[in-house]
Amino acid sequence: MALLDIKLYGSPVLRKNCKPVTKVTPDLVALAKDMLDTMYDGGGCGLAGPQIGKAIRLVVIDTTRPDEGETPEPHIMFNPEWGVEPDSTDVPYDEGCLSIPDIFCNVVRPGKVWTKFTDENGQEVVLHNCEGILARCIQHECDHLEGKLFVDVISTADRTMNQSRLRDMAKKAKKGE
Numbered sequence: 001m002a003l004l005d006i007k008l009y010g011s012p013v014l015r016k017n018c019k020p021v022t023k024v025t026p027d028l029v030a031l032a033k034d035m036l037d038t039m040y041d042g043g044g045c046g047l048a049g050p051q052i053g054k055a056i057r058l059v060v061i062d063t064t065r066p067d068e069g070e071t072p073e074p075h076i077m078f079n080p081e082w083g084v085e086p087d088s089t090d091v092p093y094d095e096g097c098l099s100i101p102d103i104f105c106n107v108v109r110p111g112k113v114w115t116k117f118t119d120e121n122g123q124e125v126v127l128h129n130c131e132g133i134l135a136r137c138i139q140h141e142c143d144h145l146e147g148k149l150f151v152d153v154i155s156t157a158d159r160t161m162n163q164s165r166l167r168d169m170a171k172k173a174k175k176g177e
């Protein structure tokens, strides 16, 4: 188990359009497992490559709560894609991000999605009718691969309320680069 350094809001890597993974290698699977450890340690339910400084299309997700005794159900997702299911409706949810600690804001997103990705064995996996936290996580993590963050789409009121904290975070990240 290894804990990786999480890049914080303001780090340039979080704004990169990430590169596709052409081959699932043992090194990348080991990295994904370290990402899962880092995610569990931070109490998050998803983590994307750029958040640990790697601008590659790799996402890990686990929406169970191992800290509350639930059996972990980790997903390692290379080159994930997603789309909205036909009977989906938009839902609000207070989102957070391990790269933007202690800020939680409402974001409206589709409530039911499908996702397609390559797993740790190099197999293509398609999941349909993902709902709840899983649907939310898939969209949030895939946004990371495009250099998008949830604070980009929050309301003006939420933006105003969190502006100085975001600015401080960005300043600190710049110093650390």
Ligand code: NI
Pocket (backbone or CB within 6 Å): 096, 097, 098, 099, 140, 141, 144
């Ligand atoms: Ni995030």
